[in-house]
Amino acid sequence: HYTLTSRNFFLLLLKLCIEVFQVKEWNGNGTARWKTFRRQKREWIKFAAACREGEDNSKRNPIARIRSDCEENNPVTYSISGVGIDRAPYGIFVVNPRTGEINITSIVDREVTPVFVIRCFAKHSVTGMDLEPPLELRVRVLDINDNPPIFAQSVFTGSVEECSMDNTLVMKIIASDADEPNHLNSKIAFKIESQEPSGQPMFI
Numbered sequence: 001h002y003t004l005t006s007r008n009f010f011l012l013l014l015k016l017c018i019e020v021f022q023v024k025e026w027n028g029n030g031t032a033r034w035k036t037f038r039r040q041k042r043e044w045i046k047f048a049a050a051c052r053e054g055e056d057n058s059k060r061n062p063i064a065r066i067r068s069d070c071e072e073n074n075p076v077t078y079s080i081s082g083v084g085i086d087r088a089p090y091g092i093f094v095v096n097p098r099t100g101e102i103n104i105t106s107i108v109d110r111e112v113t114p115v116f117v118i119r120c121f122a123k124h125s126v127t128g129m130d131l132e133p134p135l136e137l138r139v140r141v142l143d144i145n146d147n148p149p150i151f152a153q154s155v156f157t158g159s160v161e162e163c164s165m166d167n168t169l170v171m172k173i174i175a176s177d178a179d180e181p182n183h184l185n186s187k188i189a190f191k192i193e194s195q196e197p198s199g200q201p202m203f204i
């Protein structure tokens, strides 16, 4: 009796192992992790890699792949739409209508489009009917430090009363950097390079 129970348990375990599978998923900073899915009928399967701005990402192709379980019983045609596809900038992403593989075709600029949202469709190849609800795939564009800080004005004018105390506020200068906010690439440090008339530094 004990042997039978243990055998049933083993069979249940085996069944679970077959029904649960893993997909490699890439997160924003370009590292991969395994994501566990329970296999179900009529489920989208997907992964999407992040892309880096200003460089040829084609070595990462396919950067994403979509697949519908309906493939088992129906001829499926995959299509995609959105900014970077059928809206400007056009044609950055293309999908293979048969395999669902999504490729990136040109260099992207994070300061123009930080995230691409790709809407994916799986339609019946003959009737054109949707076989799945549309799926949203997000491709984040990783930042590179390709923008220098820019001062808000070329000349800032301040004033200070004579005989002022130490550390009196003279003026505030503002600069900004177009790279990713709250990122090392957009962090700004200020320093005074020279003073006229020169001599003992009067400002900090």
Ligand SMILES: [Ca+2]
Pocket: 145, 146, 147, 148, 149, 177, 178, 179, 185, 186, 187
């Ligand atoms: Ca920068």
Ligand SMILES: [Ca+2]
Pocket: 053, 110, 111, 143, 144, 145, 146, 147, 178, 179, 180, 185
């Ligand atoms: Ca940048």
